[in-house]
Amino acid sequence: MEKEYSILLVEDDPSLGYLLTEYLKMKGFEITWAKSGKEGLKNIESNYYDLAILDVMMPEMDGFTLAGKIQNVAPELPFLFLTARSLKIDVLKGFALGAVDYLKKPIDEEELVVRIESLLSRLGKKTVVAHEDKNYSIGKYRLNSVNQELSFENEVTSLTSRENELLVYLVNNPNQLCSHKDILIHLWGKNDYFNRKSLNVFVSHLRRYLSKDPSIKIDNVHGQGFILKVNSP
Template identity: 65%
Template structure:
């Protein structure tokens, strides 16, 4: 699954630096929109969503501080950081006072900028992350919740053990495909020795016992190859 690009809005009046950063951050897989003044940036924000704003401070018309104030007022969800040559203590303090997530002093090393941004976005994102991994399956007449390790058939709920659930999960993801002993054992047991193969058979039997309630499902052996979870459609 390919990760969604993070969107960054950059407000920087210097053509050189603006171009440089746009190019570099694009290369680093960010989607970046660059504006050379606050007015146009604010305009754009009305119809676009970003994950982060990077603001220069010294700019004609509207400086970065005023821009930040307006952004905070109108788009309070958007985190922003300052990137400025002004390194006086008073400026840094003002930046943070306004609620910046960081204050970086020019000249900034591009790699450091990227890793700071990545860290920042990861942290902001991870809070939002809900366990929406693939864990909920429809399996013929069954429902399988691999997170809770529950297999349901109508009203009945079977509480699977961890290994049962892991195995079923593995097979479901590869339904109607041959899964070799070797791959299963390596993935779920960490190696593929003789005794674990015996163990695998025991678990196959157990899963069959659950699944036999639905005749459209079968868990078949392919001699000396592996198993296939077949589901008729």
């Protein structure tokens, strides 16, 4: 890696936390290990991280609750979940909260490193693009993709990283079909069942955010993809 990425690991299991911390350090990452959700939140409020790795099952503040708070204090921070829970509803909930990935325990350390490097590389490339072309007009809305803010008149909606990325992708391809596969490969890096379900959740979020302007519509083309339709006044 060209740069030493800063990663926050939030894991209450002392054995796994120590193992992952030492392994990721060995692979060249700068790691901060928080042993509870509350400690993780304090770190996020006072430090910058390129990525957060959140355990789901923790006392006092679980990973899902922490993820919700991240959207308020550091909406630009991408995060992934680690969990022993494999229920589909938990996976979908994780993606709905804005997770960029979801890994099930027991963790394969080598797979984790590959996922992290792929995520950071992909997110880093998109950050450069976002800064080059940061302001977009969408009907009566304005999108600032760097601040991840969608504005309508005097009302501002803060977007999650994934919502922001998806809206930028659709805005850059207006009034044309964006296939499920192309969106998923571009944003998630892979086209699979869980990511397709997650994509539908994020599209629902964007439809709700954009509902104040009747000239804007995100159409679902069954079995193919989505079209962001923006009708000129």
